[in-house]
Amino acid sequence: MPAGAAIQVGGVNVFYGDFHALWDISLEVGRGEIVSIIGSNGSGKSTLLNTLAGQLTPRTGSITYFGESIGSLPPHETVAKGMVLVPEGRRVFPRLTVFENLLMGSYTYKARKNRKQSLENIHELFPRLGERGDQMADTLSGGEQQMLAIGRALMSEPKVLLCDEISLGLAPIVIKGIYQKIKQINALGLTIILVEQDITRSLKVADRAYVMLEGKIVLEGKPCDLTEERVKEAYFGI
Amino acid sequence: MEGLAQDILNGLLLGGLYAVVAIGLSTIFGIVRLVNLAHGDLMILASYLSLFMVSALGVSPLLTLVAIMPIMFAVGYILQRFLLNRVLGEEMEPPLLVAFGVSIILQNLMLMTFTPDARSLMSNLSLMTFSLGRNLSVPVLYLINFFIALAVIAGQHYFLQNTYMGRGIRAASDDKYAAQLMGINTQNTYAVAMGIAIMTAGVAGVLVGMTFTFYPHSGPQYLIIAFGVVVIGGLGSMKGTFVGGLILALAQILGARVFGPGYQLLCGYVVLLIVLAVRPQGILGRG
Numbered sequence: 001m002p003a004g005a006a007i008q009v010g011g012v013n014v015f016y017g018d019f020h021a022l023w024d025i026s027l028e029v030g031r032g033e034i035v036s037i038i039g040s041n042g043s044g045k046s047t048l049l050n051t052l053a054g055q056l057t058p059r060t061g062s063i064t065y066f067g068e069s070i071g072s073l074p075p076h077e078t079v080a081k082g083m084v085l086v087p088e089g090r091r092v093f094p095r096l097t098v099f100e101n102l103l104m105g106s107y108t109y110k111a112r113k114n115r116k117q118s119l120e121n122i123h124e125l126f127p128r129l130g131e132r133g134d135q136m137a138d139t140l141s142g143g144e145q146q147m148l149a150i151g152r153a154l155m156s157e158p159k160v161l162l163c164d165e166i167s168l169g170l171a172p173i174v175i176k177g178i179y180q181k182i183k184q185i186n187a188l189g190l191t192i193i194l195v196e197q198d199i200t201r202s203l204k205v206a207d208r209a210y211v212m213l214e215g216k217i218v219l220e221g222k223p224c225d226l227t228e229e230r231v232k233e234a235y236f237g238i
Numbered sequence: 239m240e241g242l243a244q245d246i247l248n249g250l251l252l253g254g255l256y257a258v259v260a261i262g263l264s265t266i267f268g269i270v271r272l273v274n275l276a277h278g279d280l281m282i283l284a285s286y287l288s289l290f291m292v293s294a295l296g297v298s299p300l301l302t303l304v305a306i307m308p309i310m311f312a313v314g315y316i317l318q319r320f321l322l323n324r325v326l327g328e329e330m331e332p333p334l335l336v337a338f339g340v341s342i343i344l345q346n347l348m349l350m351t352f353t354p355d356a357r358s359l360m361s362n363l364s365l366m367t368f369s370l371g372r373n374l375s376v377p378v379l380y381l382i383n384f385f386i387a388l389a390v391i392a393g394q395h396y397f398l399q400n401t402y403m404g405r406g407i408r409a410a411s412d413d414k415y416a417a418q419l420m421g422i423n424t425q426n427t428y429a430v431a432m433g434i435a436i437m438t439a440g441v442a443g444v445l446v447g448m449t450f451t452f453y454p455h456s457g458p459q460y461l462i463i464a465f466g467v468v469v470i471g472g473l474g475s476m477k478g479t480f481v482g483g484l485i486l487a488l489a490q491i492l493g494a495r496v497f498g499p500g501y502q503l504l505c506g507y508v509v510l511l512i513v514l515a516v517r518p519q520g521i522l523g524r525g
Binding site: 053055074075076079080084085087091092093094095096100101103104105107108111112152153156 | 402405406408409412413415416417418419420421422423
């Protein structure tokens with residue numbers, strides 16, 4: 001695989017206490033790619049993203065980010081390096097205003113200096129967030145909260161954006177809008193990893209995809225090579 | 239009705255002092271979900287530190303605040319960063335027990351170091367008053383307490399609302415996991431929050447030391463006042479803490495006026511029970 005990969009994961013094993021959650025995961029994400037990770041509930045997708053973001057530390061194996069080993073960094077340091085996670089369930093700060101939520105995205109020292117510019121960019125990408133700047137985040141609709149969660153993550157000026165179930169609980173029309181934004185963000189040069197249960201939607205935008213089952217990667221390929229039948233087989237493990 | 243206006247005035251001014259006694263306890267519970275049982279003892283520690291500086295340097299107790307505030311910030315920061323952060327988790331009992339342990343250790347250290355004698359931070363402010371009309375006079379020290387308390391609460395409010403670190407502290411309190419994902423080092427923000435809380439306790443300790451006598455075992459007495467204020471006003475609400483301070487102090491002083499001095503404390507806690515029964519989240523607490 002290319003030496004210039006954004007992320008290389010080699011033989012990663014992750015445990016929750018005694019529970020073996022990720023088994024020998026190896027994958028690679030090239031610069032500027034959109035890679036989709038699909039799988040059913042409990043297949044380890046979110047665990048994988050949380051491991052990349054530094055919330056979990058692999059017991060064995062390596063994670064390389066633009067050639068640099070980051071396997072044991074805590075989350076606040078991976079963010080500073082330029083990899084940020086949009087968490088499942090959006091997790092905006094409910095008692096902070098929309099504006100303050102965005103500010104928190106630029107908490108790292110480097111991002112803080114450019115926050116004015118970042119804020120303008122995000123208001124351009126999501127005009128709604130600019131209009132609602134003074135509202136408390138928990139008064140936003142689900143779709144707006146998802147935009148806020150993405151905008152907040154972008155405030156850190158990331159090179160890699162990890163998105164966990166960004167379509168969860170949203171109306172199809174809203175999901176469509178959000179996926180358009182994901183493509184726009186990707187066009188700016190960001191590498192994106194999407195974790196989704198919605199297979200069709202995420203295969204449509206992805207350059208490549210991995211299918212996970214019970215903590216293992218069971219299938220990999222370009223969306224055009226992944227026929228519905230092969231994905232279903234891998235997805236359900238039948 | 240002789241002296242009623244005077245009692246109300248005294249109650250309001252004392253309320254300001256009660257609010258600053260409680261603000262740190264309320265803040266740290268709101269942010270870290272930690273009941274700091276050592277809050278009162280840390281206050282009294284600051285009283286003794288101030289006493290030490292007053293006798294060594296011969297300065298006014300108020301002036302020692304310049305040194306007490308950074309020292310107590312450091313004490314709070316270190317306490318949280320290296321001790322309490324280690325036991326924070328899903329359950330509330332471990333940090334509660336550690337704080338209780340700190341409380342006992344502090345009381346006994348102060349007992350060993352400063353002897354059990356009653357002390358106070360004397361200054362010529364203690365006896366000064368100025369009069370407002372024939373039957374109304376304002377004790378200067380109480381007035382100073384009140385305004386310092388206001389300044390502390392306003393300052394802390396400003397810090398939490400308008401600075402990056404302050405917003406980060408609120409974000410970490412809203413959602414620790416998401417805050418970490420945004421690059422906030424929550425171990426550090428918790429420690430800063432505790433530093434600020436203990437800094438306010440330090441201010442409270444100096445003011446209390448100037449106003450009343452204190453002993454190595456005075457801490458729990460002020461912890462209980464702080465609990466009362468926080469329960470009446472509503473946990474985590476700064477305005478609530480201020481209002482709670484005023485109500486508790488007024489209840490005590492007016493209770494003493496009506497039923498006699500022996501009922502002062504009881505009246506304060508009856509009001510507390512009434513608030514608990516009628517509005518358990520506190521007067522300005524969130525539902």
